[in-house]
Structure formats: C-alpha cells, structure tokens
Amino acid sequence: MNExxxxxxxLGVTLVVLFSGLPIAWGLLLVASGxxxxxxxxxxxxxxxxxxxxxxxxxALLTIPLFxxxxxxxxxxxxxxxxxxxxxxxLDRVPGGLVISNILACGIFSAICGSSPATAPAAT
Numbered sequence: 868m869n870e871x872x873x874x875x876x877x878l879g880v881t882l883v884v885l886f887s888g889l890p891i892a893w894g895l896l897l898v899a900s901g902x903x904x905x906x907x908x909x910x911x912x913x914x915x916x917x918x919x920x921x922x923x924x925x926x927a928l929l930t931i932p933l934f935x936x937x938x939x940x941x942x943x944x945x946x947x948x949x950x951x952x953x954x955x956x957x958l959d960r961v962p963g964g965l966v967i968s969n970i971l972a973c974g975i976f977s978a979i980c981g982s983s984p985a986t987a988p989a990a991t
Contacts, residue, residue: 877902937980950975 868876877898884894903911941947951972958964958971 873906934980941976941979947972947976 880902881895881898884898885891887894889897900912900915903915951968954968954971954975955965958968961967
C-alpha cells in the first residue's frame with residue numbers, strides 16, 4: 868500500500884467509526900491506536916502515554932481556562948455592551964461608523980485580553 872491508499876483507508880475507517888455513534892474522543896483514539904498497531908507494531912503503544920502527557924503539559928493550554936474566565940467576567944458584566952454602545956454612539960454620524968466602532972471595540976477587547984483573533988467574535 869502506498870501513502871495515499873493508507874490515507875484513504877484511515878479516512879474511511881474514521882468516518883465509519885464517527886458515524887457509528889461512538890463518542891468522538893473514543894472513536895479517534897480507537898482508530899489512531901488501531902492503525903498505529905497495524906502499521907508500526909504493538910511496541911509503539913508504549914509511547915502514547917508519554918506523548919499525551921507532553922501535549923497536556925503545554926504552556927499554550929493554560930490560556931484556555933483563562934480565556935473562559937475572562938469571557939465569563941465580561942459576559943456577566945455590562946462591560947462589553949457598554950464599550951460597544953459608547954463607541955457606536957460616538958461614531959454614529961461617521962460614514963461606516965458601525966464598522967469602525969466594531970473594529971475599535973475589538974481593539975479594546977484585545978488590549979484587555981491580549982489576543983485580537985480571540986476577541987474578534989466577541990465584538991460582533
């Protein structure tokens with residue numbers, strides 16, 4: 868089998884497992900470990916816990932609960948609505964004022980949180 872055929876086989880088996888009703892995490896784990904054992908041997912399963920712990924100890928994963936905490940703080944308070952409303956009233960008469968106020972609100976939210984791509988949906 869060449870790499871393209873193996874990729875198609877993995878895609879087909881993954882779709883069958885996911886559409887079978889099995890939870891996504893368990894289905895992907897089953898497919899990945901099954902193909903790992905099939906093509907690399909059972910000895911490679913010893914590396915799976917090490918790789919999982921390495922990925923879980925990533926510094927980038929720390930931002931997820933902090934973004935959720937910040938989003939719940941802004942969502943439960945009137946800060947987000949007040950920032951957007953004040954910018955909209957200030958720029959109401961300017962042509963394209965709604966777009967400009969949306970961009971500025973996104974800029975303010977990104978200054979608060981530190982990530983403009985993460986706050987772009989929050990300002991809309």
